[in-house]
Each structure stands twice: as structure tokens, then as C-alpha cells.
Amino acid sequence: MTRAVITHGPRRDAAAIAPDIDMTTWLAGLELPSPVLTASGCAAAGRELDQFFDVTAIGAVVTKSIMLNPRSGRATPRMAETPSGMLNSIGLQGPGIDAFLDKDLEWLRARGARAVVSIAGGSVEEYTRLASKLRHVTDIAAIEVNISCPNVEDRGQVFACNPVAAAEVITAVRRNTNPGIPVLAKLSPDVTDIVEIARAVVGAGADGLSMINTLLGMVIDTDTMRPALAGVTGGLSGPAIRPVAVRCVYQVHAAMPEVPILGMGGIRTGLDALEFVLAGASAISVGTATFNDPSAPIRVARELAIALAERGFESLEAAVGFAHRLPDPVPSSGGPVAGHQVDVDADPADVVVEAGVEG
């Protein structure tokens, strides 16, 4: 595991040295100048956010999951605010892959932004056809496969909740896309053992993992005494789910430290992003926070650089997975900033991880 070489104590002038931090990151061979991306479904295709910050300055724009055909999405209400989060049931509204390539991707290309294209399907066949459509499209940084979709051929069971179905989708996508384009599998936290799903999709050819998708939730309107969303259930996102997401990233990184992770789930600040990096994410996506602050992705990138500098890291890469390091037997004066030392033995998450690895 990469370790930070730390030669100095805390720096209070971190803001001044932040620009010197090397924020370059690699996601499955894809080099990104910044580790902060948008999150699928929280940035449309980048155009609206370009009003508020330069979308070419972030790691990449992760586009809203696109399906083969135009899709109206679900009825309204589609959204409910929850404590430090929100529930959504959009139903993958979108123009279909052809219009997406002609308009949305074309805009990103002309703008010079890196694009991670998220795809979603209702059957392995649909994912296959989507992947084939992308095979000869240039200027795609990566493909993110949203497998949190009901499989119409298996009584609506969600692909991401079944290791076999998840692997089938990833195999189909990997076989039908340009081998030079990384394929990221986006995992759902609504599973018994996320490490098992992660192993299955990596075995099927996923080059990296995006985690996590939303958690399935529900709100009941106490005035109407009916479900608040027209779709009854919805995906919970926002800072409320961050500890779940950090746990998932930590467990999967512990089990497969060589697999690159794009971490997401409730990131609102640079310190939130740092948690994911320390847990093992090589890059992070800012999602729901963008609804609250349209300049959040660029702000989080700046805050993350400052947070790394304050802790004595010289590069982002050096911090990836740092929370997994063994406890220092004797704290040395030149070691990591004392205030940020963690007693790993006391962390109950470790016990869970080890059990997961052995099982």
C-alpha cells in the first residue's frame, strides 16, 4: 500500500501550499488532473453546471444514466427532502442514447470536458446494445454501468443485488466496448455483502468500482397519509448516507486494494471527500450536494487539496487507502500529524472487513 512520506508537521498556511499538492489521480488507467467528478443524475450532462464553474477544471462530468430509448421517467412528486438528504424517484428520464450522443456528449466534447458516460438498461441485451453504441465513440473517458436497475427478464430483480446478474451485465458491456475505455461498475449498498458483488463484477471485467448508489427508502406524507413519492419508494442520497458509503469503500478496498474506486455518497465538503480517499477511493463524485451548492464540485476539489496539505500529504495518491495502515508501534515525531492518528485496532469496521475477507 502506498504510504505518505511525511516530513513536516501541521501546516497552518495550507491554503497557500494547496496548489502545490499533486491532485492527479488514476482510475483504471485513466489519468485525471483532479480527483473530483460529478455524480450521475446530479449534473445532467454538465451544461447547466458550466454556468457556475468551469466543467473542464474538474476530473470529469459523469452524465445522467442513459438508456437505449427516450424515457419519460416517473410521475411526480419525484422528490422528498429528508434530514441531511433527499429521496428521489426520477425513473431515469432521458432522451435515449442516440440523442444523447448527438447533443449532450457532443456539447461536452466541444467544451473540452472529460466525460464519464453512465449507462442503464432493463436487460443484459439492452446493456449490450448500449455498449456497442459507445464502441466507436471517441472522447469518452470511461463508462460507468448503473446496474441498480430492475431486470425485466427476472421479475424486476435489481442487477446490482445479485452477483451473477451483475457479472452478466459487466461481461456484456466489457466485451462490447473499446478495450481502451475503462468500465466502472456502480454498486448498490442495498446488499448483504458488498464485497461479494464487487468481486463478481471485477471478475467479470470491471476495471473499477463506483460506490455507492442510493439506498432504497420511503417517506410517507403525514397530511395525505400516503407515500410522498408517486413512485412509492425512492433512492436516498445526501450526507445522511455518507457513513454507509465510507464503510462500503473501506470494506471493498480492504478486500481488493488493487481495484480502483470512485467513491460517492453524501460528499459535501473537502473533509467528506478526504474520508473516502482515506478509505480507499482514488477519486470521488459530488452528487446531491450540487443541488444545494451548484459550485460544490469545484469547491470540494479545492477543500480536499487544502485538507491533504494540512495533513502533510504531498499528493492525493499518497492518501488513497491511508486509513487502512497498521497502527504505528511508536509514534515518531516525523510521523503523520498526531491529531489525525487513528487507532485501527479499535475500529469495529476492521473486524467486519476481516470476517468478510475470510468468508
Next chain:
Amino acid sequence: MTVQSKSGAIQVTGEVIGQRKAGDYHVLTLTAAGIPELAKPGHFVAIAVGGPNSSMLLRRAFSIYSVQSRGVYGGTLEIVFAANGKGTEWLSKLHRHDQIDIVGPLGRPFALPKEPVSCVLVAGGYGSAPMFSLADALRARGCRVDVVLGASTESKLFGVLDAKRIAATLTLTTDDGSVGEKGRVTDVLPAVLKRTDADVVYACGPMAMLKSVAAVAAEHGAYSQCAVEEAMACGIGICMTCVLPVIGDDGVTRMLRSCVDGPVFRGDRVRWDEVGTIPEGTLGAPATGGH
């Protein structure tokens, strides 16, 4: 802080200049450097509530009631709201000099007629907020402006004095008859349209009111421009929550975002009866029939 925009909206940290009560509503005056200069009648702003660490993540959208592009404080704008939720309650407790994160101007504003035609402005409750700057803009073009304001009761009417100043005639309705005609705006609207020989009807208020206004306008051969009040999460077009079924120039119904494709829509283009559903035939609607 100002995040500069290339194509319209900006994000600014504004400051509360003042807060006053108007009947059951609150009027908040804010500095919002750059937004007042860009705002047109029908634009809205999206405001973050609860401070930087708020557990309320979704921005609240408000029509711009008035703007002042210069003055002691530079550019200021005013919004009107009812403190009926946690976010608006927080807003109602802001004090002078408190800071507030504002994004705007957002949405597509009201379309203005090129000719000096007769216009009727109809609003329910504080839906009247954008109507006064609209009336000014219409009058500047030589349009006749008549106003109809309605609410459940007198204290829920907003801007009666503004309307009196601006309108050729003002008609008020209340459900309880506490002031004006007892009834709804659509009860009096046909007579107003006839009397003023209206060419265009502008409306803002609850969905049910807009539906009726659009129908009455169509019966009288008038165009209608309706500003909808849909629940939004972001206000800038990225969350896809505020959609409603709207018929396009090509005759195809699409689920359009009220924040960027609206909030002002042509009354004859919104499928009012089917708001809240995905009408059959909508682009990308699930196939019906079968099993």
C-alpha cells in the same frame, strides 16, 4: 463570493437588508450582486436555507417580486413567502446583515407582446409576486393592464396597493368574501376578459387555478402565459424533479423541467389535467397495454 456565469444565472452570497410582514406573508429584501441587473419579470431565484451546514439540502425557489438595480446597497431584490415549512420558517427569522446564498435569475421569464395590446394579469395568493414588475414592463410597451387577485381570505392577498397603482382596473376575490367578490378568480375572469377585450392573460398561482385560467383564456381567444409553482430540488435544471407534461411545437408531449423550460409556459401547451402523471403518448412513456 460570486460565481460568474456565462449564460444567465449566477450564485452570490447576498445580505439581508430588511424583512417585513405583508398580511400573512413575509417580504425579504436582499442584496444579490448582479442578479437584479439580469432579472426579467417571471424569473425566480433559488435560495439555500438553514446556513452552510444545514440539514435541509434543497434550495427553495421564489419568484422575484421587485428589483432595485441601484441604490444605497447596490442591487437588491425582494421575495415574498409564506412561512409554512422548515425552510421558509428559517427565512422568516433572518435578520438584517445575515448572509444568504442565492442563485438566479433562473427560468424563462414572461414573453412580452410586441404590440400595445390589452393584458389581464391573474394571480392567486402570493403568486402575484412577479406580476407587478410584469405590469410595469407591459405598461412601458403601451399595453393596457388589468389585474385580478384572489385568495382564500383578505390577509392572503398580496400586493393590492401595488395593483391599484398599476392597473387600469383591479378585481379582487376571496373564498370567504372578506374583501372583493366572494369566489374564485376564474368566477370573475370571463367578465374581465370581455370588458377589457383582452389579448393576453398572464397568470401565476396554484396548478388548479392556472388550469382554469388557461381554459377561460382559450374560450375568449386570448393567449395565456402561466407561471407554475412546482416543487424543485435544485432550480437549475439538473435534478429532474420539477417536470410536467407539455406539448411541443411538433405536437409531441414531453416531461419538461419547470425550472429551465418554465416556470412560464403557454397555457394551451400544458396538459393541466395530467400534471402529476405521465400522459399516454408522452415521449418515452412506458408502453401501455399487455401485461
